[in-house]
Structures are given as structure tokens and as C-alpha cells.
Amino acid sequence: MGKPRVTMQDIANKVGITKMTVSRYFNAPHNVAKATGDKIRQTVDFLGFVPSRVPAMLAQSSSKAIGAVIPSFSNMVFADVIRGIEEEAQTHDYTVLIMHSGYNMEAEERQIAELLSYQIDGIILTEPQHTDLTRRRLNAMNVPCAETMSLPAQPIDMAAGLDHREAMYRCTKTLLEQGRRQPIYIGVRMDIRTWQRQEGYEQAMREYGLTPFIMDSCERSTFTMAGSLMREALKSCPKLDAVLCTNDDVAVGTLLACQALKLRVPEDTAILGYNGLNIGSATVPQLCSIATPRVAMGRMAVRLLLERFNAQEPADASAAAPQPRRIKLPYCITGGQTVTAAELAALRADADLLRHELTPDPLLPEQLFEGIELL
Amino acid sequence: MGKPRVTMQDIANKVGITKMTVSRYFNAPHNVAKATGDKIRQTVDFLGFVPSRVPAMLAQSSSKAIGAVIPSFSNMVFADVIRGIEEEAQTHDYTVLIMHSGYNMEAEERQIAELLSYQIDGIILTEPQHTDLTRRRLNAMNVPCAETMSLPAQPIDMAAGLDHREAMYRCTKTLLEQGRRQPIYIGVRMDIRTWQRQEGYEQAMREYGLTPFIMDSCERSTFTMAGSLMREALKSCPKLDAVLCTNDDVAVGTLLACQALKLRVPEDTAILGYNGLNIGSATVPQLCSIATPRVAMGRMAVRLLLERFNAQEPADASAAAPQPRRIKLPYCITGGQTVTAAELAALRADADLLRHELTPDPLLPEQLFEGIELL
DNA sequence: TTGTAGGCGTTATCAT
DNA sequence: ATGATAACGCCTACAA
Numbered sequence: 146m147g148k149p150r151v152t153m154q155d156i157a158n159k160v161g162i163t164k165m166t167v168s169r170y171f172n173a174p175h176n177v178a179k180a181t182g183d184k185i186r187q188t189v190d191f192l193g194f195v196p197s198r199v200p201a202m203l204a205q206s207s208s209k210a211i212g213a214v215i216p217s218f219s220n221m222v223f224a225d226v227i228r229g230i231e232e233e234a235q236t237h238d239y240t241v242l243i244m245h246s247g248y249n250m251e252a253e254e255r256q257i258a259e260l261l262s263y264q265i266d267g268i269i270l271t272e273p274q275h276t277d278l279t280r281r282r283l284n285a286m287n288v289p290c291a292e293t294m295s296l297p298a299q300p301i302d303m304a305a306g307l308d309h310r311e312a313m314y315r316c317t318k319t320l321l322e323q324g325r326r327q328p329i330y331i332g333v334r335m336d337i338r339t340w341q342r343q344e345g346y347e348q349a350m351r352e353y354g355l356t357p358f359i360m361d362s363c364e365r366s367t368f369t370m371a372g373s374l375m376r377e378a379l380k381s382c383p384k385l386d387a388v389l390c391t392n393d394d395v396a397v398g399t400l401l402a403c404q405a406l407k408l409r410v411p412e413d414t415a416i417l418g419y420n421g422l423n424i425g426s427a428t429v430p431q432l433c434s435i436a437t438p439r440v441a442m443g444r445m446a447v448r449l450l451l452e453r454f455n456a457q458e459p460a461d462a463s464a465a466a467p468q469p470r471r472i473k474l475p476y477c478i479t480g481g482q483t484v485t486a487a488e489l490a491a492l493r494a495d496a497d498l499l500r501h502e503l504t505p506d507p508l509l510p511e512q513l514f515e516g517i518e519l520l
Numbered sequence: 521m522g523k524p525r526v527t528m529q530d531i532a533n534k535v536g537i538t539k540m541t542v543s544r545y546f547n548a549p550h551n552v553a554k555a556t557g558d559k560i561r562q563t564v565d566f567l568g569f570v571p572s573r574v575p576a577m578l579a580q581s582s583s584k585a586i587g588a589v590i591p592s593f594s595n596m597v598f599a600d601v602i603r604g605i606e607e608e609a610q611t612h613d614y615t616v617l618i619m620h621s622g623y624n625m626e627a628e629e630r631q632i633a634e635l636l637s638y639q640i641d642g643i644i645l646t647e648p649q650h651t652d653l654t655r656r657r658l659n660a661m662n663v664p665c666a667e668t669m670s671l672p673a674q675p676i677d678m679a680a681g682l683d684h685r686e687a688m689y690r691c692t693k694t695l696l697e698q699g700r701r702q703p704i705y706i707g708v709r710m711d712i713r714t715w716q717r718q719e720g721y722e723q724a725m726r727e728y729g730l731t732p733f734i735m736d737s738c739e740r741s742t743f744t745m746a747g748s749l750m751r752e753a754l755k756s757c758p759k760l761d762a763v764l765c766t767n768d769d770v771a772v773g774t775l776l777a778c779q780a781l782k783l784r785v786p787e788d789t790a791i792l793g794y795n796g797l798n799i800g801s802a803t804v805p806q807l808c809s810i811a812t813p814r815v816a817m818g819r820m821a822v823r824l825l826l827e828r829f830n831a832q833e834p835a836d837a838s839a840a841a842p843q844p845r846r847i848k849l850p851y852c853i854t855g856g857q858t859v860t861a862a863e864l865a866a867l868r869a870d871a872d873l874l875r876h877e878l879t880p881d882p883l884l885p886e887q888l889f890e891g892i893e894l895l
Numbered sequence: 896t897t898g899t900a901g902g903c904g905t906t907a908t909c910a911t
Numbered sequence: 912a913t914g915a916t917a918a919c920g921c922c923t924a925c926a927a
Contacts, residue, residue, distance in 0.1 A: 150639075151660045152920060163898055168921065178896055193656030198637040199577045200921035203903040208574075219599035227593050231620075240634055243618055245606075259615055262573040263638075264525075264904095281568030285526045368802025398802060405804060424799075427743030427776060527904060538914055543906060553912055575905035578919040 151194045159192075160184045171196055202264045210240040211450055212260030213269040216248045216336060222392075222420050222439055223271065225516050226294070229443020230269060237451055239266070246272065248336045254279045261286050267450035269443075273297040273306075273337050289453040291446040294437075295338060296473055303453070303470035305445035305508075309338050311499075312435055312476050313345030313389065316417060319495050320387050321353050323488045325415060328387035331374050331395050332361040339391040342419065346389055358382050371398025372405075379406070387415040393422040396432050400483060416483040421517050430482030433489060438474055440515040445472065448508040472508070475500040479519055526569045534567075535559045546571055577639045585615040586825055587635030588644040591623045591711060597767075597795050597814055598646065600891050601669070604818020605644060612826055614641070621647065623711045629654045636661050642825035644818075648672045648681075648712050664828040666821040669812075670713060671848055678828070678845035680820035680883075684713050686874075687810055687851050688720030688764065691792060694870050695762050696728050698863045700790060703762035706749050706770050707736040714766045717794065721764055733757050746773025747780075754781070762790040768797045771807050775858060791858040796892050805857030808864060813849055815890040820847065823883040847883070850875035854894055 153164040160167070162181060170177050170185045177185070188194075202208040213230055215223040227243060234241045242260055246253035254276045260268060261282060268288055273295035280301055283290050290302040297304055320328055330346040332339040339361075347357040358381070360374045371394065378385060390396035396418030400410060408414050410430060418425050421436025449470055478496050481489040528539040535542070537556060545552050545560045552560070563569075577583040588605055590598040602618060609616045617635055621628035629651045635643060636657060643663055648670035655676055658665050665677040672679055695703055705721040707714040714736075722732040733756070735749045746769065753760060765771035771793030775785060783789050785805060793800050796811025824845055853871050856864040 150662050154920080164921080165899080166897060169897085172922080176896070181896080190653070191656070193653065193658070193660035195633045195636040195657055195661060197578075197639055197920060199574055199583075199639050200903080200919080202574045203572075203578060203905090203920085204922055205903080217599075218593060218602050219596060221594060221596075224592075224594035258570045261570040264572055264574050278565070278568060281566075282570055283568070285568035286570060287525050367798050369798075372802070401802060401804065423742050423744070427747070427773060429776065429780060529904080539905080540915080541913060543904095544913085547906080551912070556912080572904060575903080575919080578904085578921090579906055580919080 151192050153194075153196065156185060156188050156192070156194055159188045168196075207266055208240075208264045209238060210242055210263065210265050211267045211269065211447070212242045212244065212257070212263070212265040213271070213446075214244050214246055214253055214256050214260070215271050216246050218245055221422050221424075222437070225439035226271060226443040228516070229440035229445075230447055231443075232440075233444040233447035237447075239447075239451075248272070248334070250274060250276055258282065261288060266454060267291070269293060269446040269450070270301070275301065289450050291449040293442045293446040295341065296471065300471055303449040305449060305470075305472040305474060306442060307437060307474045307476055309341040310345040310348075313342040313419075314349050315345075315495050315499065316435055316492055317346045317349035317389060318352070319491045320389075320415060320417070320484070320488060321349060321355075323485070323491050325387040325488075327355070327358070327382065327385045328389055328415075329358040329360065329378055329382060329385045330389045330391075331371065331378070331399060332359065332391040333364065333370060333374070333395055334391075335361065335363055342389075342391055358385065368394055368398040368401065371395040372402035375399045375402040376406070386413065387417070389417050391419055393418040393420050393425045393432060393434055396434065396483075397424055397428055400428055400430075400432065411482070411484050411488070415485070415488060418480075418483075421477070421479040423518065425480050426518055428483075431480040433481045433484045433492070434479045436477050436479045436514065436517045436519075438476070438513050438515075438517070441510045441513050442474065444510045445474070445508060452508065472506050473503055474509075475503055475513070477514055477517070477519065479517060526567050528569075528571065531560060531563050531567070531569055534563045543571075582641055583615075583639045584613060585617055585638065585640050586642045586644065586822070587617045587619065587632070587638070587640040588646070588821075589619050589621055589628055589631050589635070590646050591621050593620055596797050596799075597812070600814035601646060601818040603891070604815035604820075605822055606818075607815075608819040608822035612822070614822075614826075623647070623709070625649060625651055633657065636663060641829065642666070644668060644821040644825070645676070648716075650676065664825050666824040668817045668821040670716065671846065675846055678824045680824060680845075680847040680849060680881075681817060682812060682849045682851055684716040685720040685723075688717040688794075689724050690720075690870050690874065691810055691867055692721045692724035692764060693727070694866045695764075695790060695792070695859070695863060696724060696730075698860070698866050700762040700863075702730070702733070702757065702760045703764055703790075704733040704735065704753055704757060704760045705764045705766075706746065706753070706774060707734065707766040708739065708745060708749070708770055709766075710736065710738055717764075717766055733760065743769055743773040743776065746770040747777035750774045750777040751781070761788065762792070764792050766794055768793040768795050768800045768807060768809055771809065771858075772799055772803055775803055775805075775807065786857070786859050786863070790860070790863060793855075793858075796852070796854040798893065800855050801893055803858075806855040808856045808859045808867070809854045811852050811854045811889065811892045811894075813851070813888050813890075813892070816885045816888050817849060819885045820849070820883060827883065847881050848878055849884075850878055850888070852889055852892070852894065854892060 153167040157164040244256035271294045292304040296306040350357040418434035421434040425432030478492045528542040532539040619631035646669045667679040671681040725732045793809035796809040800807030
């Protein structure tokens with residue numbers, strides 16, 4: 146190893162005091178004589194010393210850090226979730242350690258173990274399914290856990306997310322009510338949420354006595370691939386008049402393919418995306434999309450953890466109303482030129498309906514659809 | 521606080537041994553009797569125990585972790601860099617802690633301090649400029665540092681990246697040589713690299729006796745905004761015949777705006793993106809883009825750190841050839857239908873020229889443009 | 896205002 | 912094959 150790093154002892158030696166005073170300088174500067182403090186600052190600044198947080202983690206078994214595991218950094222959806230998590234955490238002086246699982250439960254298990262080995266105070270998970278070992282570990286290590294994005298039937302601990310099956314079910318049903326006869330579903334990158342959405346689509350189709358038609362590919366979601374899937378779908382199902390997409394990338398790919406094929410959107414074919422990403426607002430016509438409150442979900446997850454951290458402090462068991470911390474969040478409909486005006490109105494009315502059914506939670510951010518351009 | 525977490529001592533108590541043997545079970549299982557090991561495994565699995573890495577960080581002052589600071593999670597470019605970093609780090613049993621700076625030097629300073637407080641063994645930076653305090657800190661804490669993406673004139677320590685000024689200079693010059701008379705530059709999100717590219721554009725223009733025309737906005741890069749900038753540019757500079765964009769999002773927005781305005785691409789207007797992201801391959805015509813070896817840069821950064829870690833082990837000062845670890849990487853040209861066939865050929869020939877000028881480094885990944893679809 | 900002693904959970908080292 | 916001891920860097924608690 147190279148030369149050892151600078152420690153508080155080094156600073157103390159230079160200044161001619163004990164490391165305890167240096168420690169105080171960082172944690173309670175007002176308890177240090179001004180002259181001493183100045184000398185310490187000089188030395189610290191000059192040397193560029195940064196106190197290690199590691200001993201504190203050991204001693205207090207609290208790291209002031211929370212972990213988060215997302216499936217992928219290249220999915221924009223999670224960039225917003227991270228933003229919500231980090232902004233909220235920073236406000237409360239917590240550091241966020243982020244890992245990614247590549248949509249794989251075993252990888253998630255490893256990454257969670259990794260995070261636990263850093264003695265994090267809480268953890269945020271964005272996939273709805275976990276290995277048994279993961280559940281046992283979170284329990285054994287006594288780490289509060291907030292699940293977000295989806296709404297697991299049996300959360301490990303706490304959850305704030307939305308019911309993707311229901312969202313797709315309601316939207317499919319609305320399009321059917323509005324007169325579409327052959328909507329199809331395009332999914333790629335078969336993660337759990339894609340599958341939940343597909344279920345919602347299928348349920349609505351069956352309720353209308355229609356046969357679900359599904360195109361998918363296990364490959365990573367790209368515009369080009371979505372285009373190919375759409376072309377294939379048209380061969381097998383030429384009468385299709387609506388395309389429900391698992392995400393906005395797929396929807397944009399589908400839209401571009403329709404335009405290349407001279408299909409009129411929304412007259413011949415309605416297209417509905419999922420997530421409400423900015424990319425949908427760039428197309429002509431602008432994409433209609435089921436928008437999820439991504440930033441808000443990140444915030445909620447952190448707030449649930451903080452609520453728990455604080456609840457653990459006072460040992461009085463009086464207040465602690467053991468609310469069921471499983472919070473269902475609404476979606477909204479963005480854009481809208483890839484469905485007819487009537488369809489857009491119906492989709493929005495239905496989304497509002499759901500929104501008003503939900504019980505408001507005190508932890509909910511004021512601005513639920515932060516970061517989403519409604520248009 | 522809640523109940524304390526499970527520790528090795530707890531496992532040891534249950535099994536009826538000392539924690540030392542439990543420690544061995546994790547670090548050198550072959551030194552533990554099979555029967556003992558089995559009992560330990562049972563208890564560990566049952567309790568879901570995960571050893572803390574924190575004490576080891578303290579004791580060995582090596583954490584087997586490297587830090588990385590990126591400007592933003594919502595920029596796809598960095599998703600690929602992260603991929604390269606993580607894949608390479610995982611191969612060598614290092615954990616990666618990722619932070620983001622929001623394109624802000626002071627935020628970067630804070631995030632780096634944060635990482636240093638975790639006793640990371642090395643750090644990767646993706647922005648080319650840093651505060652003085654940051655430099656002093658990295659030096660004091662004796663943390664090897666690899667800068668990537670750009671190629672700083674005076675690296676803190678080591679660097680592997682490309683010269684964005686030169687890349688844009690060469691491409692602008694090539695388009696001018698091919699007959700374009702009024703290329704403009706569109707930048708958004710004024711980070712340092714955007715500015716470097718702009719400099720390259722300006723230099724080429726001036727060498728041809730032309731006046732640079734620059735549009736930019738400090739807002740976050742979005743498709744829609746790029747469209748507005750393009751429309752504005754056309755008002756002030758109606759004769760523009762090429763648009764050099766700071767990134768692919770801007771280029772796609774520009775392309776969509778051109779199409780809405782019935783401008784022929786590439787005949788009336790050539791469009792050149794930057795980064796070579798997948799989005800460019802979805803447009804019709806496919807976007808021509810200056811592609812950077814993002815995944816490879818992530819890998820290189822990790823390899824530079826590992827090289828350093830290993831070099832520090834053997835105290836014999838013999839081998840350690842003090843190579844100047846400042847490695848210049850090439851770019852390549854993807855797609856190509858938004859420039860003419862002749863222009864594409866010229867751009868590619870020039871990129872190849874540069875590539876052959878560069879001295880190959882033994883650390884360079886075999887597949888330099890991993891993750892980039894050349895088309 | 897500053898100093899001293901002890902401990903957090905693990906591992907290196909040296910026994911047994 | 913297993914155990915005992917010390918040490919890592921900082922902070923809490925107490926003392927001066």
C-alpha cells in the first residue's frame with residue numbers, strides 16, 4: 146500500500162492538540178476556541194483532509210446513508226426516481242448509495258447484500274419481486290425497506306407505487322369503450338412491470354370478448370426494434386386499430402413505423418405510450434402516454450424511510466399509529482395527439498376518477514407529477 | 521434505535537464458537553472444518569446475516585470500493601460509461617459507488633468529499649474541471665484518480681478521454697471542405713464539453729474566414745427545445761446549410777424541426793449529432809453522429825486505477841515505468857443519412873486518420889466502440 | 896475549552 | 912482447526 150491517509154491525528158499533531166479537539170471542530174465547532182479552530186481550519190484546508198465516516202458507522206451503527214437498487218441506469222424512468230430520492234434525502238442529510246440489478250433478481254440480491262455491508266440505515270427497492278434470502282437478510286439486518294414503482298401484494302416492509310395492471314386495464318377498457326375494436330399490446334424487455342401491464346390489457350380484452358394480441362421481444366427496448374415488432378404485428382393482425390405500448394420508446398418506434406407505412410395516427414391507429422417521458426412530446430403528433438409520478442415516488446420512498454427512522458427514536462409506544470404503509474399512487478395522461486380528442490378526454494376523465502378514489506396520504510408530495518409535462 | 525443488527529458474534533454464539541471462525545468461514549472457508557462450516561452456513565442463511573464491510577475498511581484502510589462522479593443520470597451518455605466502469609470493476613472484485621454532480625463544480629466537490637469519507641480506494645471523474653480544494657483533498661487522502669470523457673490539459677492524476685474540441689474542429693472542417701458554406705452550432709446545457717465542442721467549431725469556421733453562428737440555451741437538453749432553437753436560428757440565419765449539434769437529443773430535435781419545416785435533409789441542411797446514441801438510429805433519415813467510446817472509457821478509467829493499485833503493492837521500484845497516463849481516445853462516425861454520402865465518407869476517412877495517429881495503449885479494450893451501432 | 900478512556904465489528908497476527 | 916489479542920479512526924461519556 147502507499148502512504149497512509151491523513152487522519153485527525155495528523156491534523157492534531159500539526160496543530161499541537163489532541164484529535165478529540167479536531168473531531169469537535171467538525172461536529173461542534175462552537176465548542177472549540179476560535180484561535181484553535183482557525184489553526185485547525187488552516188491545516189485541514191491546506192492538507193485537504195476529509196474525515197472518514199467509517200468509524201462513525203461502526204460506533205453508532207448508523208451511517209446516515211440509504212441504499213437504492215434500480216434495474217437499469219439506461220432507462221430514463223429511473224433517472225427521475227433517483228432525482229426524487231436524492232433531492233429528498235439530501236434535504237434530510239442522508240447520502241444515497243445507488244446500485245443496479247439489470248432486471249435480475251439474483252443480481253438484486255447481490256447488490257442488496259453489498260449495500261447492507263455498508264451498514265445503510267434504510268433501503269429503497271424499485272422491483273416488485275425479491276429472493277427469499279433477500280427478505281431474510283433485510284429482516285435480520287433490521288433495515289427498513291421502502292418498495293416503490295410497483296405496489297407488491299406483500300411488501301417486504303413499506304411501499305408506495307402504482308398498480309400497473311390496473312392502469313393498463315383502465316386505459317385499454319376506455320379505448321374499447323370509445324370504439325376501438327382491435328387494440329394490440331407491444332412489450333419488450335420482459336421485466337415484471339411489462340408483464341403486469343400486459344395482464345391489464347388482456348383482462349380488458351377478455352371482458353370485451355376480444356382476443357388479446359401481443360407482440361414482444363426479450364431484447365433491450367430500442368426504437369428500431371419497436372418498429373420491427375409493429376411491422377410484424379401488421380402482418381399477423383392487419384385490422385389492428387390501437388397499439389398499447391409498454392413504454393414510450395416502444396411507442397415512439399411504433400409511431401415512426403406507422404408514419405413510414407403511411408398509416409394515419411390516430412385515425413387508423415391509436416398509440417398509447419407508458420411513463421410520460423419527454424421524448425413523447427417531441428414527436429408529431431405528440432405521443433399520448435400513461436404518465437407515472439416518478440419523482441414523487443422517489444420522494445415518497447425516502448419519506449417512508451424517514452418516518453420510520455423517526456418513529457424508532459422515541460421509545461414511547463403511544464403515538465406510533467401502525468398505519469399500513471402501502472400507498473397507492475395515481476397516474477395521469479400526457480400529450481394526446483396519438484389518440485382522438487374524444488379518447489383523450491375519456492382517458493383523462495378515467496384517470497381523474499381513480500385519482501379521487503385514492504386516500505390522500507400526509508406524506509404525499511404537493512406536486513405529484515413533478516417533472517412531467519402534461520402538455 | 522431499534523434492535524441492534526445481527527453480527528458475527530451472534531452467529532458465533534448460536535454455533536458455539538468464536539467470531540474469528542465465522543470470519544474465516546467468509547474469507548477462507550477451506551480453513552474451517554466442514555462440520556463447523558456447515559453449522560455456520562445454516563445459521564447465517566437462516567438469520568440472513570450479511571457481514572459488515574465497515575470494520576475492514578477501518579482496519580485495512582482499503583475498502584475494495586471505487587467512487588465515480590458523473591454529471592447526470594438523465595444523460596444516456598453516462599449510463600454507458602457507468603456500464604463500462606461497473607463491468608470492469610466487478611471483474612476485479614471492486615464495488616462502485618456512484619454520485620452525481622448536476623454539472624456543478626461545487627456539487628462535485630461535495631460529492632467527492634462524500635466518497636472520500638467512505639474510504640474509497642480510487643475515484644473516477646467525468647468532468648474536466650475541479651475546484652482547488654478537490655485537488656488538494658484527492659492528494660491528501662492519497663486516492664488515485666482517473667479522469668475520463670474529456671482529456672484535461674493537467675490531469676489530477678491519470679486520464680483517458682477524447683479531445684472534444686479537436687473532434688468538432690475536424691468534423692466542421694470536413695463539412696466545409698465538402699462544400700457547406702454556413703454551418704451553425706447548437707448547444708444546450710452549457711457544460712464544459714459543450715463549450716469545448718463549440719470552440720472546435722469556431723476555430724474551423726474562422727480558419728475558413730466564416731463567422732461562427734451559435735444558438736444555445738442554458739435549459740436542460742430536450743427535443744422540443746432543440747426544435748425551437750432551430751426555428752429561431754433559421755430566422756437569424758436563413759442560409760444555414762448544416763447544423764452541428766452538441767448532442768444527439770439536440771440533433772434529433774433539429775431533424776424533426778427540419779422535417780416539420782419541409783427542409784430537405786441532408787440536401788438543404790446537413791445535421792451532425794454527437795455521442796452516437798441509439799436514438800439517432802431510429803430517425804428517418806438515420807442521424808449521422810460523432811460517436812464517443814463511452815463503455816470503453818469507463819473500462820479504461822477502472823483499468824488505470826487497477827494498474828495503480830497493483831503498482832503500489834510491490835515495493836521494488838524497478839519495473840514501475842512511470843508512463844504518462846494521459847491517454848487520448850478516438851471517435852467514430854455512426855449512421856450517416858443526415859449528411860451526404862460524400863460527406864459521410866470524408867468524415868469517416870478523417871476519423872480513421874486520427875485513429876491511426878494515436879498510440880495504442882496496452883490497457884485499451886479490444887472492442888473500442890462497444891455498445892455503439894455503427895450502422 | 897480541552898483531554899482521557901473505551902468501544903463499535905471485523906481481521907491480521909500470533910498462539911494453541 | 913480454532914482461539915486470543917490488538918488495531919483500525921472516530922465519537923460518546925466523563926474528567927479536568
